[in-house]
Amino acid sequence: AYKLFQVLPEAHRLREHLTYYTSGVHLAGVNRTQAVWTQEQMRDFGLTDVNIVEYFPYLNYPREQRVAIVEPEPLLFDADLREPIVDEDSTSHLQRDIPPAFHGFSASGNVTGRLVYANYGRPQDFARLRALGVNMTDTIVLVRYGQVFRGLKVREAQEHGAVGVLIYSDPADDGAARGAVYPDGPWRPPGSVQRGSVQFLSDYPGDPLTPGVPAHRDAERLAREDVTNLPKIPSIPLSYTNALPLLRALSGHGPSALQAGSDWEGAGAHSDAGADPGVTYSVGPSEARVNLVNRMEGRITPIWNVVARIEGWAEPDRAVIVGNHRDAWVFGAADPGSGSAVLLETARSLGILLRAGWRPRRTIYLCSWDAEEYGLIGSTEWVEDHLAWLQREAVAYINVDNVVMGHHFVAFASPSLNPLIYQVTKDVALGGTSGSVYDQWVNDAPKKHQAETESAVGGADPIINADNDPPARHLPPVVHPLGSGSDFTAFLQHAGIAAMDFSFVGYGGTYHSAYDSRHWMEKFVDPHYHYHRAATGVLGGIALQLADASLLPLNLTTYADALKGYLAAVTFHDQVRRFTDKSGANCEKAVAQVAAVSDETDLELSKKKKKDKKKHDAEKKLAQCLRRRHQFNDQLGFFEQQFIAVAGIPSRPWYKHLVFAPGLNTGYASQPLPVLTESVE
Structure with a gap:
């Protein structure tokens, strides 16, 4: 087959x-x-x-969105929040069907504030803004896509006192700086918007109102205000075209991008493919005030x-x-x-x-x-x-x-x-x-x-x-x-x-x-x-x-070798190292024992019947081999469950695997040995 x-x-x-x-x-x-x-x-x-x-x-859908510079008058601007039609792409003509630029699970809100640019919105980016003396309280934070999951950008801004977040696509990351843009090439054109969810994925995935249990029609649900993995401030995604007036409004206000860090400048400052003479990626706060309106309809x-x-x-x-x-x-x-x-x-x-x-x-x-x-x-x-x-x-x-x-x-x-x-x-x-x-x-x-x-x-x-x-x-x-x-x-x-x-x-x-x-x-x-x-x-x-396959094609020796690599990749404090050295040795010993059983079972199944054996002895031996194979397959197939902690990872108990979890501050990327890594961090 x-x-x-x-x-x-x-x-x-x-x-x-x-x-x-x-x-x-x-x-x-x-x-x-x-x-x-x-x-x-x-x-x-x-x-x-x-x-x-x-x-x-629980899901939510967009009903009204607005991003606008409302003062001072020379900078007035209203973003269109739509993607332009591409003549040769027939589906792009279905404008009535295409949803506006929005973030799934974004909070509703109508907020106005000065603008702050926070690069990729990573924890280290916000830490750098604090070090530069930038006050983010009651501001609207502008960040670009990339590096970490978008929901965690919103979480960081929320924790630093922002009232709203705008996430845009910079040509340096997936647009003209990478090559020809659509429809002339495969890369993102300046009018393109990246939608997506802003759920705090590294907290827990799934229905936000029923963590750990299925969302049946009659399920007991959390109140929206008690949910921990959804943002409390509004956010909207922007195209580069719609972000440019905001970036221009920041120019000359607050520390420069070069003061902030070597990777804070996007294509607008230095790339022929996306350069704009009015964009310097200054971090602000801006003199301009921005109004963000995001009205979402949530429902079961x-x-x-x-x-x-x-x-x-x-x-x-x-x-x-x-x-x-x-x-x-x-x-x-x-x-x-x-x-x-x-x-x-x-x-x-x-x-x-x-x-x-x-x-x-x-x-x-x-x-x-x-x-x-x-x-x-x-x-x-x-x-x-x-x-x-x-x-x-x-x-x-x-x-x-x-x-x-x-x-x-x-x-x-x-x-x-x-x-x-x-x-x-x-x-x-x-x-x-x-x-x-x-x-x-x-x-x-x-x-x-x-x-x-x-x-x-x-x-x-x-x-x-x-x-x-x-x-x-x-x-x-x-x-x-x-x-x-x-x-x-x-x-x-x-x-x-x-x-x-x-x-x-x-x-x-x-x-x-x-x-x-x-x-x-x-x-x-x-x-x-x-x-x-x-x-x-x-x-x-x-x-x-x-x-x-009669024997499941799962290799535990490879798993054991990977565990050694994960342990070696983490720099531990002395007291943590003493703990991990012992537990790592125990883990390697356990995996080696399973691998030994694998070799023994494989050999047993490959033996041929000896001609001088009686029929009932051969049948008995075969039955023993089949039982042995079944046991070994279960050891292989359920091996991964040995790393499941019923109580979960202490900081986020929905995640229960002690070897693999998404990065707490990245969302997508893997964080091997999450409990140990987080304890060190």
Whole structure:
């Protein structure tokens, strides 16, 4: 089945799937039709057990937005908060359907204040402003996208006394400074807006009103004012075009960007691609006063997950789960349409195998999540709803999201999955090239990641470069640790299920904008759907290996080596070092014991029956081997749960994994050994 699957995905089918998913706006909670269509498609493909699972989280939607300079009179300005039509992109003409620039979960408010520029809005940026004597109380803070999750920018501004936040896209980060902008190139044009959620993701994801429990219709809910992971001040995203008058209004007021730091200047100050003579990135406060109006309508509203189940023939009570979210801020060709198309083509290809008589050894679930963009809500509520069952039966979760947004393969995973990722990517051909996904991955791997690989992957076999004489030994490409930002979060960090996510990256210039369209995808990223097809091969290949292998292809030695690297990467105080040295040694010892059991079991299963054995002895031996294999598979499949602390991480108890969590002050990036790292920080 594994080899046959690789020839089944078809480019024209993937294009058909993507065409449907990008044909209209599909915000979370407002497009049940798309959920029903996804369900019907899976049933047409031969998957008979496909259901829509409904939850009732709190979401909010924009009703009125305004950003304006209201004084002094020479600087008066009203932002349009819309993205211009691109003539050649048909979906950009659907202006009535395209939502205005807004942040999911932003607070409502009508505030006016002087402007302060805070660079990327990181904790160190606000610390620098304090050191420069900048008073942020009652100001509106202007920050640019990048470096940390947008919600944490709002949190920092709120904690420093600001009354509102404006987040804009600077050409230095994903626009003209990177290359030609859309529609002439793949990068963000100056009129483009990055929407997104401002939930404090590193506190907890999912429905803000029901942390830790599923958001059923009759669930007990927190009052909005008691929620800890939502902002209390309003925020709005801006295009660079709309941010320019604000940046000009700051020029000459307060410390300069150069006084603040070497990375505080954006493209407006020094790049020919985005330079503006009136922009100096002064930090303020400005003389100008800015009015920010953000009226949001919040409500408890249904969302719809689509869940397909293919029952296993030998181990139906062990599950491999594959997921992708379906909702988008606008049209979502890359995010998440590419992943949705790949998930659907995986379902179609598995349907062909089913009709040919194949059944998976273990049960496979294919899940299309809703409301990921607001805060991983569909997947989180499903995990919270089925937590006990998942911890009894689920052996792995495979996630795809914006799986095609460039040409460079990247992977994030529990370390036990690393060897499987290497194996499958070697087996999947990459159309338009003469090699495999793995070949492209190795050739593209940045040299700066080689040291990371050594600590994270540890004992993985080196690659021999036969073109060099004498042969040069190279480390395999990096598989990064998982942080957050997509639907693997609840599976790994709340339930303790081995998880992974992968994608082809390179062009983030239309991320969360109206220009993340099929036209953009086919013009600049994947005109022949080679990368979509390769992504389907990787997704289905990994799922089939996990579902069909008699011994689960999870490697605990790789996990042990990764743990050593994480421990070595943290600089500890003396008293913390004494503790971690002991616990680290115990952990390595435990993993070594499991690895020894692995070797013993593998040897036992490979023994042939001896001819001089009696039949009943052979049957008895076989039964013992099968029991042993089942026990070993459970040790492998449930190993990740050994790192789950029921009480959770002290600073944020929803997150329960002691090895992996999102960075407390970054949101997306992984923070290995979070309790130890936070105690040091």
